[in-house]
Amino acid sequence: MVKVAEAEAIIQGQCRDFGAEIIPFDQALGRVLAEDLQADRDFPPFNRVTMDGIAIQFQAFEKGNRSFKIKATQAAGEPAKELQEEADCIEIMTGAVLPQTTDTVIRYEDLEIQNGVATLLTENIKAGQNIHRQGKDKRQGGIVASANQVITPALMNVAASVGATEIKVKKLPRVVVLSTGDELVEVHEKPQPYQIRKSNSYTIQAALQQFKVLAELRHLPDNPEQIRTELLDCLKAYDVILLSGGISKGKFDYVPEVLSELQVETLFQHVQQRPGKPFWFGKHPHGALVFAFPGNPVSTFMCLYRYFFPWLKISFGLDTKKFFACLSTDFTFKPELQYFLQVKLQVSEQGKLVAEPVEGNGSGDLTNLVDADAFLELPAERTHFQAGEVFRVWPFKQLF
Ligand SMILES: Nc1nc2c(c(=O)[nH]1)N[C@H]1C(S)=C(S)[C@@H](COP(=O)(O)OP(=O)(O)OC[C@H]3O[C@@H](n4cnc5c(N)ncnc54)[C@H](O)[C@@H]3O)O[C@H]1N2
């Protein structure tokens, strides 16, 4: 049996680079950027007017001029017009290029316009106001988004602005999710009283979609020959096998034995944790990795978030951020196992992330996961945990 930190280190020692591929820009949301995106022009690309109003020469205001004859109107999308006389102005719209020879924009709210003449209603005018200067945000050639981050809606904005119709992203690993067990029936089927519907595989598949990984689903019956045939096929066809169930001490838990027969090296078996103690991890000589999660739904789920996603993020070149939360109430857990307590998270008015335990009925209670937001990781070497103490937390729900 290995400690949680040892299991984590062994798994992270097996991170992979799956390379990169170029895909159309409109399919890139949620993928990981594999190149730096550069500004093809300055940001903004011209002196951009930021208020609807008039453009003047500030020197005219300085000389005491407070009324300006409107010589022209310039909309966004029009080339820059030119102001000839300092006694005049150009009506100008937000998003338009600053007209040539002007340097200051006054908004309509500070003007009265009558008979084609704009008169100032305020003395509070500053040279250069209401202009977003060319290149102020980024210079041409500068990096507007660096590689190794998830393509978010905000990043799409930048990608579109630089005309990146195609984007280089990290390739996705080929993943298969294997359910095991003769007690499982399909979701559309009506189970016999002694059967249950398959659910873990759908949870795993759904969670992987967060990273745009489209996993295939397969099922292994409790039959060593069939497990062997299926696993042999999967070891050739996939980079990662995510398995749930069939790995503990039961008479029909054939998975670890068959994996060994197929030359999959055991990198660890059993982790000092609850849930998920029987967790098994191994590697095939040709490269495929096998994460064999214990079948109980909460165990599978916890191991997915605690071990697989960090592995995936590191493989993608992403940062693995650490989160901590404050326990809301005293809690006791006696076994010498790292305990992953299901909690609800809330940000207090003091700005603290507070974790409140959600009582459940152990690792078979999948209904409890719906009410919880995260796992709070309580160290194995301790028994009593006090309200206010801070521990590492593994969120599995969007909090905001
Ligand atoms: N003698 C011992 N028995 C058990 C031990 C032990 O140390 N000694 N460990 C227990 C722990 S902890 C866990 S967790 C489970 C792990 O069992 P397996 O990985 O072998 O999983 P199964 O036996 O196949 O199933 C366990 C449980 O989960 C349900 N299950 C399995 N797959 C799915 C699925 N795809 N969707 C929904 N539910 C699933 C299955 O029906 C069982 O109820 O072993 C304990 N036993």
Ligand code: MOO
């Ligand atoms: O510790 Mo097992 O993984 O819960 O039921």
Ligand SMILES: [Mg+2]
């Ligand atoms: Mg079992």
